[in-house]
Amino acid sequence: MTTMREAFGEALIELARTRDDFVVLDADVAGGTGTAVFRDAFPDRFIQCAIAEQNMMSVAAGLSTTGVVPIVTCYAVFASMRAVEQARNSIAYPEFNVKVIASHLGLDVGPDGPTHQAIEDIAIYRAIPNFRVVAPADPFELKKALPVILDTEGPVYMRTGRSPIPYVFDRDVEFELGRGKVLREGMDMTIIAVGVMVHRALEAAEILEGEGVSARVVNMSTIKPIDRELIAESASRTGALVTAEDHNVIGGLGGAVSEVVTSTVPVPVECVGIRDRFAESGDPNDLAEKYGLTAEAICAAAKRVLERKAAVSAGG
Amino acid sequence: MSGEGRSLPEKALELRGHIITMNCHAGSGHPGGSLSAVEVVTYLFNEEMNFSPGNLDDPARDRFVLSKGHACPVLYAALAQKGFFGTEEFKMLRHVGGMLQGHPDRLKTPGVEFNSGSLGQGFSFALGCALGGKRAGRGFRVYVLLGDGELNEGQVWEGMMFGAHYRLDNLVAVVDYNKYQSDDLCSNVTALEPLAEKFTAFGWHTMEIDGHSFQEIGDAFKEARTVKGRPSVIIAHTVKGKGISFMENNPVWHGSLAPQGEERVRALRECGLEDIG
Numbered sequence: 001m002t003t004m005r006e007a008f009g010e011a012l013i014e015l016a017r018t019r020d021d022f023v024v025l026d027a028d029v030a031g032g033t034g035t036a037v038f039r040d041a042f043p044d045r046f047i048q049c050a051i052a053e054q055n056m057m058s059v060a061a062g063l064s065t066t067g068v069v070p071i072v073t074c075y076a077v078f079a080s081m082r083a084v085e086q087a088r089n090s091i092a093y094p095e096f097n098v099k100v101i102a103s104h105l106g107l108d109v110g111p112d113g114p115t116h117q118a119i120e121d122i123a124i125y126r127a128i129p130n131f132r133v134v135a136p137a138d139p140f141e142l143k144k145a146l147p148v149i150l151d152t153e154g155p156v157y158m159r160t161g162r163s164p165i166p167y168v169f170d171r172d173v174e175f176e177l178g179r180g181k182v183l184r185e186g187m188d189m190t191i192i193a194v195g196v197m198v199h200r201a202l203e204a205a206e207i208l209e210g211e212g213v214s215a216r217v218v219n220m221s222t223i224k225p226i227d228r229e230l231i232a233e234s235a236s237r238t239g240a241l242v243t244a245e246d247h248n249v250i251g252g253l254g255g256a257v258s259e260v261v262t263s264t265v266p267v268p269v270e271c272v273g274i275r276d277r278f279a280e281s282g283d284p285n286d287l288a289e290k291y292g293l294t295a296e297a298i299c300a301a302a303k304r305v306l307e308r309k310a311a312v313s314a315g316g
Numbered sequence: 317m318s319g320e321g322r323s324l325p326e327k328a329l330e331l332r333g334h335i336i337t338m339n340c341h342a343g344s345g346h347p348g349g350s351l352s353a354v355e356v357v358t359y360l361f362n363e364e365m366n367f368s369p370g371n372l373d374d375p376a377r378d379r380f381v382l383s384k385g386h387a388c389p390v391l392y393a394a395l396a397q398k399g400f401f402g403t404e405e406f407k408m409l410r411h412v413g414g415m416l417q418g419h420p421d422r423l424k425t426p427g428v429e430f431n432s433g434s435l436g437q438g439f440s441f442a443l444g445c446a447l448g449g450k451r452a453g454r455g456f457r458v459y460v461l462l463g464d465g466e467l468n469e470g471q472v473w474e475g476m477m478f479g480a481h482y483r484l485d486n487l488v489a490v491v492d493y494n495k496y497q498s499d500d501l502c503s504n505v506t507a508l509e510p511l512a513e514k515f516t517a518f519g520w521h522t523m524e525i526d527g528h529s530f531q532e533i534g535d536a537f538k539e540a541r542t543v544k545g546r547p548s549v550i551i552a553h554t555v556k557g558k559g560i561s562f563m564e565n566n567p568v569w570h571g572s573l574a575p576q577g578e579e580r581v582r583a584l585r586e587c588g589l590e591d592i593g
Contacts, residue, residue: 050474050477054471058436058437058438058441058443058444058471059478061441062447065445066451067448068451070444089437090431090434090441
């Protein structure tokens with residue numbers, strides 16, 4: 001197991017060896033976001049912006065007009081709240097080619113507690129026009145996603161992570177912006193997961209299979225633009241959906257999927273996530289247990305959604 | 317409309333006429349803080365900057381960022397005078413389908429660098445341009461115009477530290493110090509003073525001038541070119557609503573309105589115009 005932030009730092013270094021078109025901006029948290037190794041390897045391409053995230057966002061917009069792609073890095077709470085108005089008005093509205101890549105997401109943050117546990121960033125960034133929102137599921141996918149988002153003209157927000165995470169993919173995984181991926185086929189219902197919840201979704205599908213439920217698992221690593229076709233196809237094929245995210249249940253992946261379902265193939269949807277409250281300090285796995293982000297929580301949601309599906313069928 | 321061959325005061329008077337004209341077309345806008353910046357903007361566009369419709373796509377050209385984005389009529393007036401677009405666009409200021417937005421939009425208006433309007437952000441954007449210019453070895457200079465009320469924003473002071481830290485001597489900030497912000501006198505809103513001392517303490521080369529004197533404006537920009545290793549800031553003491561007698565130092569004209577009836581006739585006449593055309 002490694003961490004997404006370590007993978008991010010390594011990915012930056014690997015990419016920097018082959019392309020010189022990007023710079024990394026930091027707000028005095030290079031140790032936390034994983035960019036310290038990049039700073040040490042490529043000091044000339046690392047721009048220290050100090051603990052001043054608002055200035056950093058707008059500086060990035062200016063830098064982007066001078067022939068480089070700025071990658072703004074900081075913790076998601078600051079990227080998505082303290083400096084989000086700068087991300088909106090300095091980057092998104094003028095359509096500058098800036099990438100915002102944030103660590104410290106949801107309960108994966110663990111012991112630092114709620115001030116640093118961003119549980120709103122997906123909802124916030126996906127509501128801003130021109131921003132694309134990406135959250136890879138493991139270090140291999142992150143490494144494949146980074147060059148793709150660098151090659152995608154325009155603003156992109158990407159989540160990394162803080163705590164050790166199991167591998168879901170092998171190193172040959174492909175990443176296509178805007179496309180979800182079926183990781184496991186199933187007929188009875190579909191679990192659509194993002195980020196740290198993807199490996200838990202796979203674990204849940206395993207448990208469900210033992211209980212006679214055939215669950216499809218989808219990794220939805222692009223939350224905006226979301227893969228409408230795959231959601232509609234999953235809804236139509238399996239008739240019931242569970243979403244799973246380390247984020248508030250309001251406005252994140254669950255919201256995005258529900259928006260698609262209600263306008264395409266309306267089926268029952270259950271959302272696994274943080275139930276609209278602030279959590280607390282603790283080990284990320286203990287927090288996942290207490291706040292309902294485990295494979296077992298996904299299984300429970302799967303049973304609820306299957307009951308609703310059955311009720312719809314009976315009623316129909 | 318290039319304005320070539322005319323004196324700076326003549327060009328400044330034309331900018332004032334443009335501002336009032338588009339203000340009347342829009343029926344709203346921010347005339348007070350546009351008029352106070354006329355001389356600084358006139359000087360920048362005619363004497364200081366290497367920036368024209370002909371070199372818009374040249375990565376080595378100078379940049380002007382209007383961080384006090386609500387004063388965009390003065391920017392639109394200067395861009396029209398330089399030939400970036402025609403004065404017929406003034407009719408559509410703040411109207412649906414027009415290229416002239418209520419605050420600047422770089423994608424809609426040729427010559428606009430940045431979508432300013434949210435105060436403080438244009439300043440940081442300009443710092444990013446200046447740092448990028450230095451990193452890329454491009455010799456361009458960056459000019460950024462801030463409002464006095466804008467200095468209330470914490471982001472400005474983040475940027476002040478950043479500019480000094482990166483020794484951005486290719487950037488000049490100008491504060492249009494007309495003493496009034498949206499609701500009141502600056503001095504009644506918060507403790508802006510001692511302003512020059514603040515900038516100096518933040519490591520900036522600080523100058524104070526009469527912002528309506530072309531001589532003093534020119535001297536300050538020339539001095540800024542000699543400063544090495546730190547950015548420059550010019551505190552330009554100005555009069556809000558300058559040039560329109562009933563608007564001068566009257567905070568009512570900060571905000572979103574346009575002169576009507578007799579006031580409209582008077583404002584246009586003071587700019588040498590009969591009507592808005």
